[in-house]
Amino acid sequence: MARAVSTQRKTITTAVAWLLGLMMFFPILWIAILSLKTEGDAIRAPIEVLSSVWTFESFGAVQQRSDYLKHFTNSVVISFGSTFLGLLIAIPAAWAMAFVPGKRTKDVLMWMLSTKMLPPVGVLVPIYLIFRDAELLDTRVGLVFVLMMINLPIIIWMLYTYFREIPGEILEAARMDGASLREEVFFVLMPMAIPGMASTVLLNVILAWNEAFWTLNLTAADAAPLTAFIASYSSPEGLFYAKLSAASIMAIAPILIMGWFSQKQLVRGLTFGAVK
Amino acid sequence: MKVRKSLYAATALALVAGGGAVAEELTIATVNNSDMIIMQKLSPQWEEATGNTLNWVVLEENVLRQRVTTDIATKGGSFDIITIGAYEAPIWGAQDWLVSLDDLGDDYDYEDIYEPVRNGLSANGSLYAVPFYAESSFTFYRTDVFEAAGVEAPTEQITYDEFAEIVAKVHDPDNGVFGTCQRGKAGWGENMAFVGPMVNAFGGRWFDMDWNPQLTSDEWKNAINYYVDLMNNYGPPGASSNGHNENRALFADGKCATWVDATSAAGYIFNPNESSVADKTDFFQAPKQVTDKGTGWFWAWALAIPASSGKVDAAKDFLAWATSKEYVELVGESEGWVAAPPGTRASTYANEKYLSAAPFAETVENSILAANPADPTKDPVPYTGVQFVAIPEFQGIGNYVGQQIAAALAGQQTVDQALENSQTFAVREMTKAGYIK
Numbered sequence: 001m002a003r004a005v006s007t008q009r010k011t012i013t014t015a016v017a018w019l020l021g022l023m024m025f026f027p028i029l030w031i032a033i034l035s036l037k038t039e040g041d042a043i044r045a046p047i048e049v050l051s052s053v054w055t056f057e058s059f060g061a062v063q064q065r066s067d068y069l070k071h072f073t074n075s076v077v078i079s080f081g082s083t084f085l086g087l088l089i090a091i092p093a094a095w096a097m098a099f100v101p102g103k104r105t106k107d108v109l110m111w112m113l114s115t116k117m118l119p120p121v122g123v124l125v126p127i128y129l130i131f132r133d134a135e136l137l138d139t140r141v142g143l144v145f146v147l148m149m150i151n152l153p154i155i156i157w158m159l160y161t162y163f164r165e166i167p168g169e170i171l172e173a174a175r176m177d178g179a180s181l182r183e184e185v186f187f188v189l190m191p192m193a194i195p196g197m198a199s200t201v202l203l204n205v206i207l208a209w210n211e212a213f214w215t216l217n218l219t220a221a222d223a224a225p226l227t228a229f230i231a232s233y234s235s236p237e238g239l240f241y242a243k244l245s246a247a248s249i250m251a252i253a254p255i256l257i258m259g260w261f262s263q264k265q266l267v268r269g270l271t272f273g274a275v276k
Numbered sequence: 277m278k279v280r281k282s283l284y285a286a287t288a289l290a291l292v293a294g295g296g297a298v299a300e301e302l303t304i305a306t307v308n309n310s311d312m313i314i315m316q317k318l319s320p321q322w323e324e325a326t327g328n329t330l331n332w333v334v335l336e337e338n339v340l341r342q343r344v345t346t347d348i349a350t351k352g353g354s355f356d357i358i359t360i361g362a363y364e365a366p367i368w369g370a371q372d373w374l375v376s377l378d379d380l381g382d383d384y385d386y387e388d389i390y391e392p393v394r395n396g397l398s399a400n401g402s403l404y405a406v407p408f409y410a411e412s413s414f415t416f417y418r419t420d421v422f423e424a425a426g427v428e429a430p431t432e433q434i435t436y437d438e439f440a441e442i443v444a445k446v447h448d449p450d451n452g453v454f455g456t457c458q459r460g461k462a463g464w465g466e467n468m469a470f471v472g473p474m475v476n477a478f479g480g481r482w483f484d485m486d487w488n489p490q491l492t493s494d495e496w497k498n499a500i501n502y503y504v505d506l507m508n509n510y511g512p513p514g515a516s517s518n519g520h521n522e523n524r525a526l527f528a529d530g531k532c533a534t535w536v537d538a539t540s541a542a543g544y545i546f547n548p549n550e551s552s553v554a555d556k557t558d559f560f561q562a563p564k565q566v567t568d569k570g571t572g573w574f575w576a577w578a579l580a581i582p583a584s585s586g587k588v589d590a591a592k593d594f595l596a597w598a599t600s601k602e603y604v605e606l607v608g609e610s611e612g613w614v615a616a617p618p619g620t621r622a623s624t625y626a627n628e629k630y631l632s633a634a635p636f637a638e639t640v641e642n643s644i645l646a647a648n649p650a651d652p653t654k655d656p657v658p659y660t661g662v663q664f665v666a667i668p669e670f671q672g673i674g675n676y677v678g679q680q681i682a683a684a685l686a687g688q689q690t691v692d693q694a695l696e697n698s699q700t701f702a703v704r705e706m707t708k709a710g711y712i713k
Contacts, residue, residue, distance in 0.1 A: 040550050043525035065313070066334075125350060132352045216339060217346060220354040221303050221331030232334035235308040236465065236519060 028252070035059065035245035042242040058246035066229055068250055075225035075254075077140050078215070079208035082147035083201055086155045089148075094159035095185055099168055109160065112153040120150075120213045131218060138220040146218065147208045155204055162196025163189065198265045202258070209255050226251035299327035300590035305344055306359040307337050307577065310543075311409050311617050314607055315598055321606075322597050328590050337465070344582075348373045353584040356591045360405055362576045362649070365397040366666050369404030375581040375588055376402040380596040388601060388621045396649050396660075397578050405578035406599040410619030411540040412572040412643035413473060413562050415439075420556045421446050421453055421533045433561040433568055436477060439534075440506055446533035447510045455510030457532035458503070461519035462682035464664060464674025469520075469573055470536060471681060472663035473562060475499045476570030481653040482665050482702075487711035489702035491677065492695050499565075500691045504684055516686040528552060536562050538575070539643055542636040543614050559639045561646075570652035572643045573663035576620070608633075619644050669709045676701045 033049065034042045041052035062068070097105050127146065128137075136142030166189065174188040190197065212227040219228060230251050233244040259266065306312045312334070319330050333355070335343060340359065347354045348368065360368065368374050380386075386394070389407065397405040422429055425446045430438070447455030459470045475481075480495030490496065507515045512526060520537060524544065527535045528551035548554040562572045579598060581591045597603060601623045608616040613633035616624055618640060624630055625641045634640075652662040659665040664674060680694035689697075706712045 044529065065316070124346060128346055128350050128352060132350060137352055137354055216335070217343060220305070220333050224333070228333075228335070231336050231339055232308055234336035234339075236337055236521065240308065 028256075031245045031248050034242055035249045037242050039240070039242045042245070058242040059250070062233070062243055062246045062250065066232060066247070068229065071224060071226045071229040071251075072254070074140060074223055075209055075227075075251075078143045078147060078223075078225050079205045081140070081144035082151060082208045083155075083204040085144060086148045086152050086204060087159075087197070087201070090152060090155040090159050091185065091190070093156050094163050095189065097156075097160050098163035098166075099171060109157065112156060116150075116153055124217060128218070137218060138222050138224075140223045143215060143218060143223055143225075146214050147211055150211070150214070151204045151207055154207070155200055158200040158203070159193070159196065162193050162200075165196075166192050195265060195268045198262070199268070202262055202266050206255055206259070299329070300356075300587045301329045301331065302356040302587055302590055302594065303331045303333060303354065304357040304359075304594075305333045305335065305340060305355045307340055308334050309577070310615070311577070312359065314611055314615060315408065318603075318606060318610065319594075319598070322594060326590070326593060328594070330594070348582050348584065351584040353582075353586065355582055356585040356587045357594060358580055358582055359577055360580050361578070362396040362410075362574060363661070363664050363666060363670075365405040365578060365580065366399040366660065367668055368580070369397075369399035369402065373583055374404040375583055375585070375592075376404060377406055377581070377592070377595065378403055380406070380592055383600075384596050385601055385621075385623075388623050390620065390622060390644060392574060392644060392647055392649065393576050393620055396574060396576055405580035406595050407576045407578045407620040408599050409540060409617040410574070410576035410644055411538045412574055412619070412640070412647045413470075413536055414539055414572060414639055414643050415560050415562055416527060416535045416537065416541075416545060416557055417560065418446075418453070418530075418533050418553060418556055419558050421448070429558060430560045433564050433571070436474065436502060436563045436565045439563040440502070440510075443506065443510045443534055448533075452531060453533050454512045454526075454531060456506060456534045456536075457512055457518065457523040457526050458507060458515070458536060459519055459523060460507065460511075460515040460682055460685050461517055461522070462675070462678040463519070464671055464678055466519045466678065467682055467685075468674050468678045469575075469663045471499070471503060471678075473571050473573045474503060474565075476653050476662065477563065477565040477567060478502070479566040479654045481655055481657050482670075483657060483659065483706075483711075485656055485658050487658060487706055489673075489699055489706060491699040491702055495566075496695055497691065500681060500684065500695060503681075504691055507685055516682045538573075539636070539640040540618060542640060543618070543634070546614065546634070546636065559636055561639075561643065567654040569654055570648075570662045572647050574644070574647035574649050574661075575663070667711075669705055669711075673702050673705055 035058055036054045036056065037049060037052055038055060038057065041049060044052065097109065131137045131142055131146075134142075136145070170192070171184055171188055174184050179188065209225075210227070212231070215225050215227045216231060219225070230244070230247050233240050233247045306316075316332055316334075323329055341364070344355065344358050344360070346352070348358075365374070369376075386403070390410070393407050393410045394403060396410075397403060397407060417429060419429070422442075425448075427442055427445050430442075434442075443455035446453070459467045461467055472482075475496055478495045478499035480493055480499055481490055484490055512518065512531065518526070520541070523532065523535055523537060524541055526532050528545060530552050542559070545551045545557050546554050551557075564571045579595050581588055581595070585591055599620070601621060604616050604621060604624050605627075608627070608629060613627075613630045616630055616634075618624070618634075618637075625637055631637050647662055649660045649662050649666075652660075659667060661670075664670055677698040680689075680698045683689050684691045684694040703712065
């Protein structure tokens with residue numbers, strides 16, 4: 001039976017939720033506002049900023065100086081490429097762990113997660129040397145590979161959690177009907193796990209899109225994604241707040257739009273399996 | 277036009293002399309500042325003249341430092357030209373990480389580059405980076421605020437005590453003008469850039485001749501107590517989070533009566549499009565105290581070629597073009613003389629067009645010529661550098677000490693605690709690095 005909730009309580013909860021939401025969104029809103037100001041106005045007090053002239057000149061200046069399309073293309077290739085490559089490896093791994101667990105499955109899962117706790121800078125030099133010798137520095141292939149490796153534990157963990165919610169009997173029934181392993185995974189397991197897989201893809205694309213350590217350290221001119229595009233407008237000596245804000249908006253806009261349209265799937269996927 | 281033509285002619289001649297050299301694609305890693313933006317804008321002229329192409333990688337200063345250090349240390353070869361500062365140039369040059377730049381051609385006028393700038397970018401007698409701009413520090417002040425307070429601007433170098441007296445007189449927070457704005461944000465390139473020369477003025481030094489840290493000396497205590505008191509009494513609120521940019525914005529917005537900072541900010545403060553105090557600002561030397569040695573800092577951004585580059589000849593050709601006298605003229609003619617790269621060449625300061633466009637030119641020149649990285653302190657020291665110590669360990673030590681002083685400024689600890697912590701850290705780092713046995 002549903003619990004009765006008073007109107008007053010509902011109002012308070014809604015107001016708190018809105019307040020928290022606005023607080024979380026405020027930095028992005030302020031960046032958007034600054035991007036529409038001149039450099040001179042962007043550094044003024046908040047009230048003066050709001051009352052000053054609105055202009056698109058920072059977007060024009062950023063576009064004139066940097067090749068947005070090249071950075072954008074690199075971001076798309078690197079984030080989607082690393083996620084899909086990760087899925088190719090993670091689906092069989094998660095299937096095995098969820099449906100044919102061994103004695104050490106839990107340990108393996110924990111070990112995989114523990115690799116996420118290593119500070120990336122600790123392995124920068126060895127990876128840099130490997131990339132140098134393999135001629136992967138400043139290549140999209142190299143970045144796809146390294147971001148896939150970094151996000152692989154999360155992909156496997158997420159898929160493992162979703163797969164565990166699917167009754168093994170259904171897969172068993174498919175096998176009884178003569179389905180091969182490939183058919184079992186592709187035609188039975190994956191369609192049932194689509195909400196979970198969609199949220200895995202979305203979350204990992206976002207993680208790869210925002211990754212700024214490896215994408216800055218392993219690229220130069222050719223494979224630099226939008227993180228490098230933003231970094232090029234940051235400066236401790238010189239005022240570039242409006243241009244930095246414009247570059248940030250241009251960099252996060254695609255992922256914000258993608259997140260907005262797929263929020264239902266994202267939430268559904270993230271809460272998939274919450275009811276035991 | 278004349279300049280442009282002569283530049284084309286010179287590069288064309290170089291091409292002919294080169295006997296059909298192959299066009300190269302160079303990757304240049306650089307910081308984001310207005311001088312580099314101008315260079316990026318003008319570089320297609322060099323590309324057209326030589327057939328070479330440039331790929332620009334622009335990064336924030338600290339990110340660039342980390343990125344380039346990794347690449348050079350591992351001989352990654354990702355970059356053919358890099359932007360480095362006066363701190364890295366002598367260290368990396370001594371490590372053979374950079375190509376020597378003593379042979380940029382007969383037409384390249386080395387003697388025209390100021391001697392302190394050349395010395396600051398050299399190691400073991402060789403030049404390892406060529407400057408595209410150099411700066412010292414001096415005091416910006418508001419002429420209208422001084423006049424209203426009945427304060428006469430100094431014509432000679434004053435002491436920090438006299439400076440504090442002036443600041444007290446011009447401090448008028450009720451009308452939105454603070455007596456002084458100085459760097460408070462932690463970092464060896466932020467608050468320590470101001471604190472370092474101030475400690476020099478108070479007679480302090482980072483290390484004695486045996487590399488023992490001197491951070492708990494009376495000189496350091498006097499300097500930091502003075503700094504914290506000055507900022508707490510006459511500075512803007514939240515000064516411990518203000519760096520160069522924040523103070524620059526405050527001064528340009530008319531919120532500060534005085535500001536000791538980079539001479540290179542003068543072009544910005546004097547630009548009426550970006551500053552509301554362009555016609556109400558003047559300058560005097562950074563103050564002294566018990567000594568006038570090392571009271572104005574020295575910094576230069578310069579271009580260098582990593583030893584791992586496979587395109588050294590083309591890279592040298594670009595460096596010779598981008599840091600030449602002719603390039604300064606090109607910038608002056610195309611972007612306006614106030615935007616010409618400051619602080620590097622005597623010819624710039626002999627140019628009437630520059631002198632009339634930049635009223636701060638003479639003060640900047642005097643400050644740069646007065647800065648001597650080789651002899652920065654009252655007592656002898658084993659290091660070079662005015663506001664930094666040119667050893668690899670300084671970056672970590674300078675950042676830590678900067679954090680401690682910022683915490684003292686924010687009231688989170690006492691000055692004595694900050695300096696005790698700094699001394700302990702510095703001793704540990706210097707012992708670990710083998711300077712102290």
